[in-house]
Amino acid sequence: MALKANSIWGCSKALHFHVGVPDSGSRFCGLRFVNKWECCCAPVVFAQFHRAITPVEDEKPITPSDLDSSGAIQRSQNNTESSGFHKDLNLLPKPLSVTEPSSSSSDGSKVRVAYQGIPGAYSEAAALKAYPKSETVPCEQFEAAFKAVELWLVDKAVLPIENSVGGSIHRNYDLLLRHRLHIVGEVQLVVNHCLLGLPGVQKEELKRVFSHPQALAQCEMTLSKLGIIRVSADDTAGAAQMVASSGERDTGAVASARAAKIYGLNVLAEKIQDDDDNITRFLILAREPIIAGTDRPYKTSIVFTLEEGPGMLFKALAVFALRNINLTKIESRPQRKRPLRVVDDSNKGSAKYFDYLFYIDFEASMADPRAQFALGHLQEFAGFLRVLGCYPMDTGLL
Numbered sequence: 001m002a003l004k005a006n007s008i009w010g011c012s013k014a015l016h017f018h019v020g021v022p023d024s025g026s027r028f029c030g031l032r033f034v035n036k037w038e039c040c041c042a043p044v045v046f047a048q049f050h051r052a053i054t055p056v057e058d059e060k061p062i063t064p065s066d067l068d069s070s071g072a073i074q075r076s077q078n079n080t081e082s083s084g085f086h087k088d089l090n091l092l093p094k095p096l097s098v099t100e101p102s103s104s105s106s107d108g109s110k111v112r113v114a115y116q117g118i119p120g121a122y123s124e125a126a127a128l129k130a131y132p133k134s135e136t137v138p139c140e141q142f143e144a145a146f147k148a149v150e151l152w153l154v155d156k157a158v159l160p161i162e163n164s165v166g167g168s169i170h171r172n173y174d175l176l177l178r179h180r181l182h183i184v185g186e187v188q189l190v191v192n193h194c195l196l197g198l199p200g201v202q203k204e205e206l207k208r209v210f211s212h213p214q215a216l217a218q219c220e221m222t223l224s225k226l227g228i229i230r231v232s233a234d235d236t237a238g239a240a241q242m243v244a245s246s247g248e249r250d251t252g253a254v255a256s257a258r259a260a261k262i263y264g265l266n267v268l269a270e271k272i273q274d275d276d277d278n279i280t281r282f283l284i285l286a287r288e289p290i291i292a293g294t295d296r297p298y299k300t301s302i303v304f305t306l307e308e309g310p311g312m313l314f315k316a317l318a319v320f321a322l323r324n325i326n327l328t329k330i331e332s333r334p335q336r337k338r339p340l341r342v343v344d345d346s347n348k349g350s351a352k353y354f355d356y357l358f359y360i361d362f363e364a365s366m367a368d369p370r371a372q373f374a375l376g377h378l379q380e381f382a383g384f385l386r387v388l389g390c391y392p393m394d395t396g397l398l
């Protein structure tokens with residue numbers, strides 16, 4: 001059964017975590033980040049920038065002295081016990097690791113990976129690409145997957161962030177900021193959509209198709225040519241399941257060949273996406289960050305706000321250009337708690353501007369001094385800055 005956000009909240013009584021947008025001064029899991037860096041990447045980052053973080057009373061940021069030679073955190077989580085054994089070993093913070101995505105946890109059990117949708121969804125395929133022997137856990141909404149990780153119901157979540165045809169999945173950008181998970185990897189998946197129908201049905205008989213809105217958008221031209229009515233579903237596999245259980249011969253689904261197998265449907269047409277190379281990029285999220293290395297190509301994802309003024313975004317981007325750091329993605333999202341900025345323009349009255357959050361991915365590891373200097377420089381004009389994660393790039397083909 002898919003996890004629901006509510007049911008997960010139901011389990012959360014003993015745990016407290018607060019969410020909010022940066023300028024609201026909210027607490028994120030015990031650390032208050034006053035205006036500047038919200039930094040949660042690897043210890044190397046703390047080593048460079050821990051001065052910029054303002055701890056709240058009940059938890060101190062990790063400093064280099066808390067780490068042993070392997071980079072594992074040594075002190076107890078609440079910093080009140082310096083010795084003695086913890087009663088429940090499962091509650092102890094896990095040591096940071098330089099993770100090669102591995103399908104088993106440190107205790108030998110299968111890694112549990114949350115994804116949005118039901119079995120046969122592309123997100124499940126992405127989770128299995130990252131962790132081939134994992135136990136995949138379906139969730140009804142993206143937010144349920146975030147919460148499943150936060151509440152230790154699963155180890156990781158794999159969520160779509162952008163598609164080569166449909167663009168960004170904005171909801172997940174917003175959720176990245178609202179939750180305190182770390183990006184520990186990315187997966188690129190080739191998405192080949194099929195037109196599915198009940199056994200014995202010809203594609204010309206279809207009057208309507210169900211699918212996820214992203215999938216419908218990716219097949220826009222094909223579906224228009226066929227003159228089929230499009231109906232939104234929570235995920236592609238869910239659409240296939242609906243068609244199978246409805247038994248309606250004039251109803252089809254846009255989903256994967258695997259979904260067809262699972263739900264007993266026929267593939268009426270293959271590769272129906274408008275663009276042959278239809279690729280979705282997924283992020284792997286975890287409770288702990290990984291230690292950034294320089295042993296292979298790494299990517300770092302950040303989010304920041306800028307003060308108003310001429311050329312601010314130009315200056316922000318220049319900190320990377322000056323150090324020859326390649327940017328792979330830039331996305332802006334409205335700051336929901338502070339959507340408008342009122343500027344008093346002396347003679348002309350006041351003007352209103354929208355306020356934005358900028359999300360950037362760049363090709364450098366946080367262990368690379370260039371990245372550290374670039375972020376130090378960006379901090380000079382960023383109102384708020386948080387490292388969302390530093391992780392190995394998915395360079396393997398698809």
Ligand SMILES: O=C(O)C(=O)C[C@]1(C(=O)O)C=C[C@@H](O)C=C1
Nearest residue numbers: 121122123160212214235236280
């Ligand atoms: O509906 C699914 O199967 C999903 O995994 C969701 C999703 C998405 O959100 O973009 C994932 C990959 C494809 O781009 C289409 C849909």
